[in-house]
Amino acid sequence: MGGVPRVVLDLLRNLPKDKFDFTLMLNLHQGELVKDIPNDIKLIVVEKGKEQMSSNPLFQKIQLAWRRVKLEIYDKFPSILYKLKVPEKYDIEVSPGYAEFDMVLNSPNKKSRKIGWFHSDVGYDKDKARVLSRIEKMKKFDFMIFGSKQTRQVIDDLYQVTYPKSTVIYNVIKVDEVLAKADLFEYDYKTEYPVFSSLGRLHSRKGYHTLMKVHRRLLDEGFQHKIAVIGGGNEMENLINQRKELDVEDSFILFDTQTNPYPYIKASDFFILPTQSESYPLVIGEVMCMRKPIISTNVGGISEMIEDGVDGVLIKYDEDEMYQAMKEFMTNSDLVNKIIDGTKTAYQKFDENEIYRQVSEVFEQQYQLKLQNERN
Template sequence: MGGVPRVVLDLLRNLPKDKFDFTLMLNLYQGELVKEIPADLKLIVVEKGKEQMSSNSFMQKIQLIWRRMKLEVYDKFPSILYKLKVPEKYDIEIASSYAEFDMVLNSPDKNSRKIAWFHTDVTYDVNQERAKARIDQMKKFDHVIFCAAHIKNVIKEFYDVTYSSSSVVYNAIHTDKVKEKALEFEVKYEELKKPIFCSVGRLHSRKGYHTLVNIHRKLIKEGFEHSIVVLGDGEEKNNLIEQINQLGLNESFKLLGTKINPYPYIKNADYFVLPTRSEAYPLVINEALALEKPIISTNVGGIPEMVDGGVDGILVNYDEEEIYEAMKKVFTQPELIEKIKQNTKDSYKKFDSKKIYNQVTEIFEQQNQIKLENERS
C-alpha cells in the first residue's frame, strides 16, 4: 500500500514498451496493490502472500515459518534465489527502495547495470549507523536516483557524501486520474463539524499525528470548531485511539483506516494537513493539490519542492505551536486562505508526468549504453 510501490507501478504502466521489456520481482505477493499490477507485465514472485495461504490458523503459521526460512536462505545465498526464481539475465536491475539494496547488489549477474532508487530522508533515522550504512551502500551502485533534491543535498551536507552518477527524479502524478477517482463515490462527512481537515499517511510516531491530536484539542478549546479525518494504518493506531479517547475527541478526530481510493475523502474535505516530522517526497501532497486543497504542512524533506509557502499552502517547522498557528489561520485570516484556495487551481501545472517519464527513459538508455560499451571493450 506504500508510496514506493505506487510509483513503481506508475512507471511500469507508462514508460515506453517499445524501448523496454520489464520484469517486476516481488519478494511477497501480498498487499492491495497487487490487484493493480498490469496483466501483461512479466512477474517473478519469490514467495506467496498471506492471502494465498491456508485459512486454517495452525497451517498458516506453519506456512509463514517455512516462508521465512526460505527468505532467509535466499538472503544469505542469492545465487540460489536467482537459480530457482530468475530465469533470464537483465540489462538493468533496479532496487526501488533501500529494502532491495542487498538483493540487487548481490545479484550473480555482474554485467547488469545496478540502479538504486532512494526515497528516504536519512537525517531523521534514529539509527544513524543504519542510515550511514545505506548511504555508503549506494556508492556500490552504477547510478542513484533520488526522489527529491533535498534528499540528495542533505546527504552531501550532513555526511559529506556524493555519488559519481546520480539524478533527481520526482514522482509522477496524473491529475486527471486523481480527479476521476475522486468522483467514484461521495463522502459527505454529515456527522462532522466543518471545516474538515484531512490527512493521509502511515500511523507512525514520526508522522506527527499525536501532535495533531493535541493541536485539534487546543483549537476546539479556543472555540474554533472543526473536525479532522486521518486515512491510514500503522503501529501507532492503538496509541492514537487511546489519546483521542482520553481527551474526549472521538466525535471530531476520526481515524478512518486504510482506503484503496483516498481521493473522495480528500476532495470532500476543506483542507489537507500533514504534520509529519520526516518525509522524502510524499505523493499525497501533489494529489491533494490536484484536488485543489490548500495544504498545511511541515517544511520537511522534499515538501518545499512541491508546495509554494504562502501561495498554494502554508509551510511551518515541525513544532506543535507553529502547526497550531498555521491551522488557526483558517479561522482568523480568511483573505489569506481565500488567496491560497484560488492559487491551488493552477497547482497541477507544476506536475509534468511526461517530462518525468522522459527523464527516466533517458537514464535507463544511458545505463544500457554503458553496459553495451563495457561488453564491447
C-alpha cells in the same frame, strides 16, 4: 498502498514498451496493490502472500514460519534465489527503495547495471549506523536516482558524501486519475464545523500524535473542527488509545487504509500533513491539484512542491506552529482563498511525460554502458 509501490506501478504502465521489456520481482505476493500490476508485465514471485495461504490458523502459522526461513536463506545466499526463481539474465536491475538495496547489490548477475532509488530524508533518522550503511550501499550502485533535491543534498550536508553518478527525478503525480477518483462517490462528514483531512501511513514519524494534541488544544480554546486521518499502520492502536485519553473520539476520525481516499479529501475543507520526515510525498501534489488548501511541515522535498503562502502553508514540525496555522485557516478566509487561487496552475508543476522521459533516458544510458563494457 505506499508511495514507492504506486510509483513503480505507474512506471510499469507508462514507460515505453517498444524500448523496454520489464519484469517485476516481488518478495511477497501480497498487499492492496497486487491487483493493479499490469497484465503485460512479467512477474517473478519469490514467496506467496498471506492471501494465498491456508485459512486454518495453525497451518498458516506453519506456512509463515517456513516462508520466513526461505526468505532468510535467499537473503543469505542470493545465488540460490536466482537459480530457483530468476531464469533470465537482465541488462538492468533496479531497486525502487532502500529495502531492496541488498537484493539488487547481491545479485549474482555481475554484468547487469544496478540502479538504486532513494526517497528518504536521512536528516530525520537518528540511527547513524543505519544511515551510514545505506549511504555506503548507495555508493555501490552504478547509478542512483533521488526522489528530491533535498534527499540528495542532505546527505552531502550531514555526511559530506556526494554521488556524481546520480540524478534527481520527481515521482509522477497522476492528476487526471486523482480527480476522476475523487468524483467516484460523495462523502459527507455531517458537521457544520470545518474538517481537516490527512492521508498517510500511521507511523510515529508521521506526526499524527502531535496533530491530535493540537486538535485537543484548539477545541479547548473554542475552535470547533474535525480531523479525518486516512491510512493504516502500526501506530493505529496508539492513536486510538490517545484519542480516548484526550476525549476526541467523535472529532478525530481514523479511517484506516482506503483504496480510494480522494472523496474523503474532497469532502474536507482543508488538508494537513504533520509529518516529521518525507522525501517527495505524492499526496501533496495530488491535493494541490484538487485545489484543497494545504498546511504541511517543511521537511524533505516538500518545499520543492509548495510555495509558502502562495499555494500552501509551510510550518516547522512544532505544536505551536501547527496550532497557529490551523487556527489561521479557520479564521482567515482571505488567506484560504489566496491559497486556493494559487493552486490554479499547480498541475503544471507535475509534468508526467517529462518524468517518464527522464527515467527512460537513465535506463537507456545504463543499457548503452553495459554494451560498451561488454565490448571492452
